[in-house]
Every structure is written in C-alpha cells, then in structure tokens.
Amino acid sequence: MSQNRIVLYYAFTPLADPEAVRLWQRTLLERWGLRGRIIISKDGINGTVGGEIFAVKQYVKATREYPAFKKMDIKWSEGSAEDFPRISVKVRDEIVSFGAPGELKIDDNGVLGGGVHLKPEALHELVEAKKAAGQEVHFFDGRNAFEAQIGKFKNAIVPDVETTHDFIAEIESGKYDDMKDQPVVTYCTGGIRCEVLSALMVNRGFTEVYQMQGGIVRYGETFGDKGLWEGSLYVFDKRMHMEFSEDAVTIGKCVCCEAPTNKFENCANLSCRNLRLFCADCAATDELRRCPDCVASANALESVSS
Secondary structure (H helix, E strand, C coil): CCCEEEEEEEEECCCCCHHHHHHHHHHHHHHCCCEEEEEEECCEEEEEEEEEHHHHHHHHHHHHCCHHHCCCCEEEEECCHHHCCCEEEEECCCCCCCCCCCCCCEECCEECCCCEEECHHHHHHHHHHHHHCCCCCEEEECCCHHHHHCEEECCCECCCCCCHHHHHHHHCCCCCHHHCCCCEEEECCCCHHHHHHHHHHHHCCCCCEEEECCHHHHHHHHHCCCCCEEECEECCCCCCEECCCCCCCCCCECCCCCCECCCEEECCCCCCCCEEECCHHHHCCHHHHCCHHHHHHHHHHHHHHC
C-alpha cells in the first residue's frame, strides 16, 4: 500500500485575518514537503493536500491546533504530492465561488440556514421513509455538470452548469420550482459546495433541503458501490477520478465512439482547457481530441485566409 496520502477538508468559520492564515498554511506545506491547493477567505478554509503519509499527519495535526479548525472533518484517499503541480495557497472572497459572498451567513458552527446534514446511513433512512410515505427524494448534483458524466447518484438531477457561478441563475430559472415543497438532497465531492448550495436553495424558497454530510467521499467510504452511487468520482488533481471499489461501473461514454470510459482528456489544442471523455483508442488521435469550439475557430480562420 502507498505510503503517501491525499487529504480533503474544509471548515466554514469566521477568520479575522485570512492573510495570516494563508502565510501559516503555506509555511506548513513547505516545512513538510507537501503540495496541494488551499483557498482561504473570511468565511473559512478549503484544501486538498498530498504527500508522504507521516508528513500529511503532521500537517493535519498542526492545522487542527488552530481552535477554529480543531473539529474539522478530514477525508483521506490514495494519492501523493505528485498529483499536484505545485503549492497553491490563496485568499479569495469565497472559499467556493458561487458569486454570493454577501449572502452566506457564517458563525463558529458553520453555515447558517443551510440544509439538514445527513450521514450516509441517515440518507438511506430518509429515502426509505419518504418512499413508504409515497414521496420521492430528489438528488440534486451540486457539482459542475461534466463531473456527473462519470459518476452520480442514481436518477439524480444534474443541473446544466459549467461552474459554481452558474448555480444561482440555474436555481432561479424556474426549472426546479415544482420541487420547492418536496425533499431535495444536495450532494458534491466532499460536502463543501453543498454547504453553500443548500443555503442558496433555502433562501430561494425550497422548503425541505438536505445535504450529504462529507459528500460523495464519505458516502463511498461507507457503502462503496453497493448503495445509491454509481460510477467514478471526478477529482481535481492529476488522478482525475477515483473509484470506491472494484465493483465500480463505468457510466461515461467516449464522445467519439461511445465506448465505456471514465477518462477525461484535454483538447488537442494546448491553449484550450476543454475536458471531454475519450476511450484510449480515440484519445490517441489528436484530430479527434480537438474540441468542437477549436475546430470551428480553425475553420473560420481558414475561410478568412482563403
């Protein structure tokens, strides 16, 4: 088993001096030879950090010595410092960029007015209880839509969003108004996006909102691939995806030949960040990996020059 690990964590808590926290966190990463991405704001911290397991444990121990982070939930997974290009520790207006820094209310216990937190076992109890009462629980994906291409909760609603900034317009669009008086469970990778999303939904009239405590990661640790989750989990580092067991199904399809795949590839145009799903055979051809936008741009330039 690997002697390296990656930790994923967040904490919503008021921070009087985010810049001081930034400098302290960067010093910790450098001291222990770790790499990763950390976002800090006046509302808390959000991080993913990897490296040698002893060093990661020392980092976690030191971070939890700060009173506001003492009870922070830490999620462990396989991986290493090599899964991150560098150390990145930044101060932003929001630790998750929904474009609503003034709307979110925080105190020492976290986000105020959000959804009811459900542990994985409690989620199953809710689904069964509502089913017995003749009600359907709506699973609402709190991630960017492309992430759900390789894994999601069964029959989940996947909003048409490219970034978290798109969520407010999406939930205000009227598409989901018929769910405002029905049970809705928001979920995301580690739970942080749902902390914000569930509060935004409550503020917009959704009356029975829940959120998956610890996100997909905690659910996968508890039930693997024997519960309501199907597929792979997209992650924002070099790994690109992770599975919870050998029984994980592949629900993604190659954009060219529709063969099963869970591997995202960058556009063949190095300046383009468009990620699409490809099987190994199709990914080997640069022309196939060129995304439609880049093909259209190239064709337009060719027609102008001719």
